[in-house]
Amino acid sequence: MMDRFLRRFETLLDPFEDQGEDREDARLNRTGHLAPLPSEINRFIWHFARQAKWPLGALLITGGLTGGIEAALYTGVGWLIDAMERSSPATFLAENFWLVAILAFLTLIGRALVLFASSVLEEQVISPSFYNRIRWQSYRRLMEQTYTFFQNDFAGRLSQKVQQVGQATGDFITTILQTFWSFVTFIILTVSILGAIDWRMAMVLGLWTLGYLWIIRNLLPKIRENGRAAAEARSVVSGRVVDSFTNILSVKLFDSSRREDAFVKDGFSYLVEAVRRMTRALTGVRTAVAVLNGLMMTGVGAVAILGWQAGSVTTGGVAIALGLVLRLNQMSGWMMFNINGLVRNYGTIQDAVATVTAQPALIDRADAQPLTATRGGIRYENVTFHYGKGGGIIEDLSLTIRAGEKVGLVGRSGAGKTTLVNLLLRLYDLEGGRILIDGQDIAAVTQASLRGAVGVVTQDTSLLHRSIRDNIAYGRPGADDGDILSAAERASAEEFIPGLRDPKGRSGYDAHVGERGIKLSGGQRQRIAIARVLLKDAPILVLDEATSALDSEVEAAIQDNLSAMMQGKTVIAIAHRLSTLAAMDRLIVLDEGRIVEQGTHAALVAGGGLYASLWARQSGGFLYAGDATRTEPVPQEADRAAV
Incomplete structure (x- = not known):
């Protein structure tokens, strides 16, 4: 029942939509080239945020409601305490029915509904589809790059960039709209509520806000820089590891002195040092926030108690003040962690954007014809x-x-x-x-x-890690089994294909050939490549x-x-x-x-x-x-x- 309900939301965003295909640009329509992604990071983020305006807007609303309900519940506790002081146990419920009913509704239903709506938006609508849309569009732009582009980089590194940019951009946007906005809403309401109780509490919170902004402005940029370096280091490690695995036979045959380990270890060392620089900056930020929060809680607590002693603050007011600042302390530490994540994600996006938005060096002319x-x-x-x-x-x-x-x-x-x-x-x-x-x-x-x-058979035949059938049919999409078998026979591949079996039990034409066709001998790969070209039947x-x-x-x-x-x-x-x-x-x-x-x-x-x-x-x-x-x-x- 619940699964059927949630599936309805999972299809609201198309994970493979690409607005670059829908632009009213005659050149793009004729040549099939995709519109380039913005290379400036803020425009890059906004480019994708616009593609999911209504779910992201709804997430902004639920984020604000989450912060508002948090502040309302803590304030309601204070009002409840004052009501209990004014009423006797016998008359309490009758005199404060609506207060109790509203608090009960917010606690039992309102809070749960907002959190459920927020979860559905993030987990069903945005996370799977929106994140994948960013990856898909980035991947397609990379696929338009020249042959030289791929020769000059690690396949593993490029793959990592596609994965990273989708995750980092999606996390950055959702954190801003949900977590960060919820926190800002809570601060605004806290300042307003405490200011109404005693202006001095609002002043303490104002000073705390300035201190918090100073930390964000002066200490977090170092985390951003180090986050970008760490993202690049992770890509380097991924590229080196994938390179080692892809060329495992050469490593086994020629690397008796473990040079490959040293090469990969050097990449890991670069990553460890980059992460250490980032974590040192994180420790500095966390310490600064802890000190700042201690001063804020002490200041608000002192004002609240002094006001209570002077009779200007009720017992409920003290409870409201202490409850809100204790919650603010928890949220600020948690929010600083999320801001650190925002900064790291921003650095990751910066690092990936330079790759996925690079303009292809070789493109079709605006008036190109078939x-x-x-x-x-x-x-x-x-x-x-x-x-x-x-x-x-x-x-x-x-x-x-x-x-x-x-x-x-x-x-x-x-x-x-x-x-x-x-x-x-x-x-x-x-x-x-x-x-x-x-x-x-x-x-x-x-x-x-x-x-x-043009049909091409090269000496260094590379097959896709798919079935024999798919590799042969790559020469002519839509070819039927009769054509595929005929091409295999003409290439003398029929004699070995029926005996093939992969680790998952698939056999014959359904057997998968491994990365770059590594499970086949050189001669077998060559015959599959010849069959592919025979099936293509190109004039050259x-x-x-x-x-x-x-x-x-x-x-x-x-x-x-x-x-x-x-x-x-x-x-x-x-x-x-x-x-x-x-x-x-x-x-x-x-x-x-x-x-x-x-x-x-x-x-x-x-x-x-x-x-x-x-x-x-x-x-x-x-x-x-x-x-x-x-x-x-x-x-x-x-x-x-x-x-």
Whole structure:
């Protein structure tokens, strides 16, 4: 019964609403880019507070009522004492019925109703949905960042920022509207009530309020600074720990001297020191509040007793004064703790905002249109790109790849092969020149449509920690099981998929592959990646060391399917094992970001240039078995494949 009642409130706020999609901005509507979040912290907080105006406004009301009821109950006790002095036991109830009834209502019903309403607003309406809305919108802005952005940061740190900013912003707003406002309401009523009893009590409370504000103004900023540093330290620790766990195999194989422990320990040490600085500041604040509250209670108590002795304050008035200041003492210590939390949350928001509101360095143009790739012809025109280093990589390169042509990119490591592919996918913006697909400048089309027209299989295949089915279908959302199974068979993945089983008992196509696909071998991951691209069936195909993780037998098994997949498509293939590129229509030889040779395999070998040199090394080079007495060379695996 209660669960059904509370569920009604849980759906009042949509946890996944994003107002950035609803703005009447033609650029946003056409390109699909989300409106950026405000980078100034107060505007950032207000941006989200406006998205939940009515529940936050209701929380403000319940917070004020909570403080008012607290003050009313303590005041009512004093009035009750005075009434008891004026009346006899026999006539007390008859003479003071309404006083007793009102106090009973406030105690039994009014207080409970206000606290229940406040709890429903905070726990059912705001906490789950509003907090998640902040996280969701922050996450989506981060997902619009460039590939370089994620390369330059820890995944764990970025994840921590998304979690922190939702929790800290939500806590900051709800504490202000509920706890802090309740406290302020109680102070205002306390000063008013005690001032009506004896103006000197109001003066003591006025001085106490000034002292409290001085503490907030002068001592809490240090907590805010240290809170921000502690939040950053927690993110650093999270990033280092996640980095260690993600690369656990490398750690197990190479870290016999426990260097990884030292690296993570250094992060924890930074966190401990940041927390210690913050807690030292906290101790100073708590001590100052304790001293201030002691002076306030002593002062109000002295005035109340002196007034009672002089006959200007009743016994009930003394009870009201002492009850209110004792409650104020409790609330002020509790409130200072919450203010400390406010300051820490503010620092956490500051720290996270710098990350989640960063403007993407690479966005679609305001007039960007979807790419129409019907044939798949590619042209690089005077392309220059240096990764911002000022020199090297790609220099004034021009290249035309005809629609349906199969091209291999060849060159030493660092020659610019993968960079050319990344530029085609617009993972980076050019520093000079342009790239066209079917005559359309890729800088003038939407990124989503561009990447939808290109299927990519890379050497370092990374799978999502989801089912085999989900990973293959990632190439074409909405694909049915028949299409998925067909793609798996064509990629020779069907032979191992039925035997897969994860720790939760899921098997076959439902088995989850672990983070980055760690539960699969390199060859298995590669075959899943090939199946994904087969299912995508894009007009342009990029194979960057696509079969490097496969053994010769498996490679031969899927070679026919790869050949069939390439029919009618424009293909760019990269491989260090040159024998896998020998059948390409044309080979492009790169050196230091420039095209130095191009032609068929036979023509380039006959030409005696860089390609011929590279080919000679692979077809004639040997690895020795390591026995100093052995003179017979052992052929490389690459050479065996070439034979």
